[in-house]
Amino acid sequence: MWIDEVPLIDHHCHAVVAGDLERPDFESHLREGPRGSFDSALGLAVRRWCAPLLDLPAHADPDDYLERRAEIGWREATSRLLGATGTMRWLLDTGFGGSDPTAFAELGGGRVHEIVRLEQVAEQVIAESSSAATLFDDIERALRDRLRTAVGLKSIVAYRCGLDFPLVTTAPKSAPHLENPQLQGWLVGLGARLGAEYNLPLQFHTGFGDPDLHLRHADPLLLTEFLRTTADTGLKVILLHCWPFHRNAAYLAHAFDHVRIDIGLAIPFVGQQSSAILAETLELAPFGSVLYASDGCGLAERHYLGARLWRTGLRKLLDEWLASDAITPADADRLVTALAHRNAEHTYRFPDAA
Amino acid sequence: MWIDEVPLIDHHCHAVVAGDLERPDFESHLREGPRGSFDSALGLAVRRWCAPLLDLPAHADPDDYLERRAEIGWREATSRLLGATGTMRWLLDTGFGGSDPTAFAELGGGRVHEIVRLEQVAEQVIAESSSAATLFDDIERALRDRLRTAVGLKSIVAYRCGLDFPLVTTAPKSAPHLENPQLQGWLVGLGARLGAEYNLPLQFHTGFGDPDLHLRHADPLLLTEFLRTTADTGLKVILLHCWPFHRNAAYLAHAFDHVRIDIGLAIPFVGQQSSAILAETLELAPFGSVLYASDGCGLAERHYLGARLWRTGLRKLLDEWLASDAITPADADRLVTALAHRNAEHTYRFPDAA
């Protein structure tokens, strides 16, 4: 098996902070909440896995780690960490945490593609638009413009009214505020329509995230009706992150042929449990429906650990399957390739691909 | 321990397709959704475990497997697979996927008993009835007729209005459509009343199933009020399948003395994870409350894997418990017997039993 070498397509991640960070700033990126700390599964993993990439012994002290990181500079540290992921394509959500694919490509190597965030485009149009009469058309036009070069769409409606957004196809008549659930539902519907038209997958934030989220509203099962209405439209729907609802998400991938899922975001956070979460995901998810993502954000350490712990966890899982004679080495290799990049290649259209 | 030999009572399963199958038809039965495939935990398990029963090497190629299956014929393949389960009693849900216990007995060996599906009987009466005035009485009469030979009842209300159906005891006055949640609730109530009267357990589909289901409406916790109202009536309630809510179901078995649960359906699908799911179920479920089922349907491969992976998973679990000195060999044997058939013998009344 070549789990440690197989090239990855990181189908959902974010940019990094361009600058050296003091310890409180660095630690704030170790948590999707207030006041992060190295005293967590993620913090242990940074010290264990990232320190050697900065020429330190494994398990380096946090202060030593940050001192060394500043010494070589954030740019060099980021380059080493992103390079060590073994990623051949990065799909960058440009709607949060920086938005320059070119700058990311210089740091990370590999090709960088853009994922357009629906809500960010709509907010921009609403902020700039002087005419309520043309606003909905303006949003659609702005999206179409962005989609000429993007490889996918993303919705963070889970952070707004939740994944049980209203299934509406006509624009609301009321004032165009993004706080309006009708507008949010219309926007997702627009994304679904354009995604089907352009053959671009539509990603949804599901599962845990920062405290703006009400986690109950981010259970992917809330998308069931939406998935039914889009099942035959040609749209592909991607459920991002999913934890702690990854079994629910796996069921949706099982029940609906146009659904893909990943467990990015969770993987870098959960340390040694990456194997268990992969196992729970693969209980019911068809092997062709599971993608790789780091959801790395802010710190390249998170991109790197997304890859490192995915490889470590998948290797542990497959070692057990092989030891139990549940799978052949050849099938295990095929599964690794599918999860690492082949499924993504079947899901997205890359402009430079054959 | 005699996990590999202990006879099973498969207290919930379905008939098989009577005919040889082309690959797409066969694969469609490897998924509770559209377009199944061998690229799944279930597909791997078919190749690993079923191929040797058809005289092929383990992990045979899917095409080789299907060619060989056609060569010996579906009837011979089914006989071998059902026979290899080691099942002494099959409780056949005759409301879906074929309805002839005698035909099944010829294929499977062992005794076959019938589980009557409430909704199927009601639908039949509604379709045939000319008098709305007597319809509710007609449904009750038809059920009573069927219960003379059946060993249990089943409800698929989870697929209709969900497990939070209205708790009504009188028949609705409105038109008798099975889409009416009041009628559905009344029908479950009728089943509960007859089950208590005849001492026949009432099974509920809970947890995952095909895409007609809204999984959120199939969480067994939604039955809490129903379980309170039936706790002292003499009725036994059985929660089928349960995944991914098997911990919730285990809690209900812990909280209510008249509840039994199984994790059929999940077991054949989840491959190597059968051990983990058994472990999660046995965290809180009293050992006397857990039954065995395959929920096999359409393909005898699913019946066989229900048994094979249950045995494999339980053995792995008990090996760990024994290695940790958490249980004695004698107690482990007793637990195996209870889960395999003794709990079912205490739950159902079999006409031929002493």
Place this chain on the structure above:
Amino acid sequence: MWIDEVPLIDHHCHAVVAGDLERPDFESHLREGPRGSFDSALGLAVRRWCAPLLDLPAHADPDDYLERRAEIGWREATSRLLGATGTMRWLLDTGFGGSDPTAFAELGGGRVHEIVRLEQVAEQVIAESSSAATLFDDIERALRDRLRTAVGLKSIVAYRCGLDFPLVTTAPKSAPHLENPQLQGWLVGLGARLGAEYNLPLQFHTGFGDPDLHLRHADPLLLTEFLRTTADTGLKVILLHCWPFHRNAAYLAHAFDHVRIDIGLAIPFVGQQSSAILAETLELAPFGSVLYASDGCGLAERHYLGARLWRTGLRKLLDEWLASDAITPADADRLVTALAHRNAEHTYRFPDAA
């Protein structure tokens, strides 16, 4: 590592039954439901771990166990079991199952502190009060009186209207019944206000419990809005028990800095699965947010197994982390100390502490 010796702070437990017990009475305490039995993970653990403390071989027969327990007497048995937990402080919920900290201290050794149950105080005031006009003030006065010596507050609103209680700050005008959700919400709000004022943590029952509970209403995620409104008040909120929602609870501890969690109650019940549940909890919970508790109640066996299976499970988990080089021995020691007592020392103010 010193997992077997590290002193514990059991930050939530109850008194024991003062008397020798017949088998049905004893078994009734092995289940949070009707008719408990030794045929459960908890029953196996009693025989495995508690029997040697009563001079019996491990895995003693239940009848032998109870005979020996009666022979030495409940008082001696309780002393041995509580003593063997290695607990230096017990935080006793005096609102249920006995209320005398002094008596408990004589049996258990170590220091005993009181947790005051909001609903119990309110019920007492309502029962004794003759004046509806002053009732809300009377409740507040009674609570303030109790808080002079207590180290924390507790709410069982999960058992009443559920964790999605109304967020009200003014007392309801209607009749003061504890069945009134407005009153329940007001009472929690009062507890939150007093907790912030006195720097006393507010505990919530969450997750599984006895059948009075509707488990769906005990999902800690239902507290999200309450946690947002209390995030900056200085209040510390503690989510007790949490199973099967421990991943949800871990997310809340991750998202909110003022949240602490434990998995007491679950640990003694789940036997060999204590390691898995600890692992799931530590996926996302900051290491500084997880406390130890047994939630022992009625039988000292439950207090002892809370400690024994916590130590066994944590050791298994850390052995795996160490074997995978995911943590250093020094960091593992620090983690053990934090979970065993240091986090509790940072959460509670003990009157006798420096």
